[in-house]
Amino acid sequence: MSLTAHIRSHRKPRRSASTIAMRAGVASGVLGTLAVGTAAGSANAAEPVTQTLELPVLTGDLAAQVAQSAQATQQAAANYQLHAERDAAAAAAAKEAKKDLADAKAAAKKKAEAARKAAAERATRNAERTTLSTTASSGSSYSSTSGSTATGSAAAVIAFVKAQIGDAYVSGGTGPNSWDCSGLMQTAFKQVGIDLPRVSQDQSTVGTQVSLDNLQPGDILYWGKAGSAYHVAVYVGDGMFVGAQNPSTGVAEKPLSYDPPSGAVRVL
Incomplete structure (x- = not known):
């Protein structure tokens, strides 16, 4: 017997075929597992793509x-x-x-x-x-003038207004064929050189206030209060007056009793 017979060899022992086969199987299983995991990972990675498409x-x-x-x-x-x-x-x-x-x-x-x-x-x-x-x-009113006769300027004024009897009454009228009450008075007294104001309110305050029982031909009669009179006419004697009354009568001659005046002024 050799001197080295009991000394172990330092070379690696040979692997058996079964060991090699087992290891190959394990390796194959690991690779298969990795492949499956990879495929699953790939599948999971593909899912977001599917969601992105939606x-x-x-x-x-x-x-x-x-x-x-x-x-x-x-x-x-x-x-x-x-x-x-x-x-x-x-x-x-x-x-x-x-x-x-x-x-x-x-x-x-x-x-x-x-x-x-x-x-x-x-x-x-x-x-x-x-x-x-x-x-x-x-019978006490106007007694002193009931039979008086106009002379001078008063006669001229009275002649003018009587010549207009029958003319129409028109508000604002100043002749020659239509008149209102103050327009007739203003034009009549202008014939004798007297300039009267245009409206009846002012005409009722010119001259001298006179009593109605002491009237003279040519006096200006007014209706209403002095300074706010709404109508004027001229006294022509014998208890009569002439004036532009209203649209229905026009310029007319009426007795004082027809529409008794409120007062009178004398400018002649």
């Missing part, structure tokens, strides 16, 4: 929803604006109606005041006429 559809739906929401918002804003405009119009109408009511009340108050004033003036005139009529019926 995104346009989701994006389209979202855009439709956004557009619908925007349209609804716009419609709501339009409705709000319409309501606001209606409210503003209603407020303006209410304000205008309130103003119209106030104006109507003011106008009614003014009209009532004017009617009251006119009624008071009519009552005063009626009272004055009643007094004058009573005096005339007693």
Whole structure:
């Protein structure tokens, strides 16, 4: 027996075929597992691609929803604006109606005041006429002039107004064929060089105030108060006067009892 027979060899022992086959199988299994994991990983990695392909559809739906929401918002804003405009119009109408009511009340108050004033003036005139009529019926009024005859300037004035009898009455008329009361008086007295004011209110304050029971031909008669007279005429004697009365009678000669005057002024 050799001296080295019990000494182990330093060379690696040979692997058996079964060991090699087992290791190959293990390696194959590991590789298979890796392949399966890789495939699964690849599959999982592919899924986002599939989801990404579906995104346009989701994006389209979202855009439709956004557009619908925007349209609804716009419609709501339009409705709000319409309501606001209606409210503003209603407020303006209410304000205008309130103003119209106030104006109507003011106008009614003014009209009532004017009617009251006119009624008071009519009552005063009626009272004055009643007094004058009573005096005339007693025979004491105008007695000193009942038979007087006009001379000089008075005769010229009376001749002029009598020549206009039958002419029409027209408010603002100053001749030659139509007159109002003060227009006739102004033109008549201009024939003798006397310039009278244009309106009856002013004509009732010229010259000297005279009593109605001491009238003379050529005196200017007035109806109403001195300074606010509403009618004038000229006394022609014998208890008569001539004036542009109204549209129905025109220029006419009437007795003092027809419409007793309120007063008289003398300018001749």
